Amino acid sequence: MTPTAETPADRLVLEAVGFSLSTLPANARIAIAFSGGVDSSVLLDAAVRVAGASRCLALHVHHGLSAHADAWLAHCEAFARERGVEFAAERVEVSRDAGVSVEAAARDARYRALEDMCASRDVATLWLAQHADDQAETVLLQLLRGAGLAGLAAMAPEYLPANASATRVRPLLHLLRAQLEQYAGERALQWIDDESNADTRYARNALRHEVTPALAVHFPGFRDALARTAAHAASAQRLLDALARIDMESASRxxxxxxxxxxxxxxxxxxxxxxxxxxxxxxxxxxxxxxxxxxxxxxxxxxxxxxxxxxxxxxxxxxxxxxxxxxxxxxxGDSNEPADETALAARAISELAWQGESIWRLPQWRGTFVFADADVAAGDSDTIPASVLRRAVLSARSRSGGERMRTSEARNAPSRTLKNLFQERGIPAWKRDVPLLYAGDDLLFVPLLGVNRAALPEQVDEAESRVRIVWREDLLIA
Structure with a gap:
């Protein structure tokens, strides 16, 4: 039953959520990572009370690790619907490979799914329900693993991971698990108890059930002390990152x-x-x-x-x-194999029956072929007769290895592998992942290398219009 008067736990939770909300633009939507446990249930309930249901989006990840996973999904959806909150879920496969921690694999899969759901819904803020007990356990785990400063910094109150679109925010990070449980009880919330949380074969559970209770008896303030350790480590790590950025200016290529x-x-x-x-x-x-x-x-x-x-x-x-x-x-790849001499990843073949188009957009390659009128009289020699582009369907393909081309105008010059040509021109491996342009079965043009002259006819009508092909990556397209 909802209390008629504000309690200390109620006030602390609402103030924490209100502070995080105050840092966001007005009417910005908030995604809440919602597992259905007590922590995320408190966070979602408080977010609705402070921000309003229309600004909240509950995101659930179905790992399939428990026999109860389907029931948890149904519970989470019902919990969100009762509060008028939009709900979304995604099923993931967790790696069971030998040597891979199930905890770590599940965590990685969860964050990837949450990021994908945020990106697809254009939500730039993801709230996570970790609290002070989680932070203390994380610092202890990192200490026991011999982690460096980045590990000891543990969980940041707010940060944007590399290559992510949603900033991760932890509004409850300074609150204790007991305070969240008190809030949940006072609000009569229903939540999920994951049976795996009691399995002390997992390192975090062992700390939670067997180590931190003993610490609490002998060192009652250990959570605050470990939080300070994390803050000091984070500060020191920021200084190291600042130094690294200075060094990157001289070393980066x-x-x-x-x-x-x-x-x-x-x-x-x-x-x-x-x-x-x-x-x-x-x-x-x-x-x-x-x-x-x-x-x-x-x-x-x-x-x-x-x-x-x-x-x-x-x-x-x-x-x-x-x-x-x-x-x-x-x-x-693997260091036991030769350095990359083929494309990094095969892409679907694209085809074009060329009829004078000036551009051919290739989204899977994140770039565009540009077909420009050439001025042979002005010395523009690396060109292709328009009739060659029309004689067969053009296709853009990945490298498969062993392709050859002749860049010399001399008819008796030998063809050479793309590998040798790339190496000769000093083109690093990460720039060699380019689309090869074919006319029918003939390799016609390779970005960074030019026209394959072996694919051109021996006799060319001097009056025929000619075309220069240019490959432009998306970053260079105006």
Whole structure:
């Protein structure tokens, strides 16, 4: 039953939610990650009371890990509907691969699903229901794992992850679990008790049920102390990030996708490792262990700034560390395999029966082929007769390996592999993922390399109009 008078727990929760709401633009919508547990139930209930149901969106992720998952989904939808709140849910598959923590896999899948649901609904703020007890447990876990400052900083009250569209906000982070439970009881809320929360085989549950109760007896203020530790670590990490941004200015190449080998090795180990951690975060990688990063830096120093990193054996997050012509970069794949000589990922083939179009947009490649009138008289030689573009259907395809072309105008010049041509021109692997333009079965044009002259007719009508093809990435389209 709803209390007739305000209670301390009621006041604390509403003030916390009201403060987070005050930082948002007027009428901005708020997505609430809603598992149906007591914490998220309190957050959703309080958000509706403070912001109004029309501004709230309840998002539920169905992991399928429990036999009760379908019932939880139905409960969450009913809870939201009772309050007039829009509800959305997404089912995810959680990796059960050997060596992969189910907790970590479920968490990653959950956040990906929440981000996707926010992005598809154009919601820029995602509220999460973690509280002070969660924060204390996180700091303890990171301490026991030997984490660095970034780990000890634990959960930020507010932050925008790399490559995400929704800012994650934790309005209840300074409140205790007991205060949320008191609020829920006073409001007569119904919530889900996940049976897995009692399984002490999971590290967080072991801390919650066996360690923190003992700490509370002997160190009653341990939660506040650990929260201060997290705040100090976060402050120190911000300073390290500021230093890394300064170092990135001198070491970054190709808009941050690579580092200068010379610049990286000029730093001492501590500074170089700090830069590498920061760089990997900007690329969206999960954090690597200190041992792996230390091994990477050791190998980079051994090959020297001028050396090629064919012997590098550093794999992380599905990528391999590479060193090529003075640059250090991450490439999709395994370091035991040769460096990328084919496209990073196959894309669907697109076709066009060309009838004089000036542009051909290719969304899957995030770019456009531009067909421009050429002026041969002015020395514009890397061109194609219009009749060649019309003789067969044009297609844009991914590299599959082994493609060859002839860039020389000499008829007796040999064709060469795209791999050799890219290497000869010093084009790094991450720029080689480009669409190959075919006319029928003939490779006609390769971005960054030009026209395949072997595909052109020997006899050309000098009066025929000619076309220059240009590949423009989306970023360059006006």
């Amino acid at each position: 190709d808009e941050g996708r690579a580092l200068s080998h010379d610049a990286l090795l000029a730093f001492d180990d501590d500074r170089a490792l700090n830069l590498m951690r920061y760089w990997m975060r900007t690329l969206g990688f999960v954090a690597a262990s200190s041992a792996r990063l230390g091994d990477a830096l050791r190998q980079l120093r051994e090959i020297g700034a001028a050396g090629e990193g064919h012997g590098l054996r550093i794999d992380h997050a599905g990528h391999a560390l590479r060193s090529y012509r003075g640059l250090v970069y991450w490439e999709a």
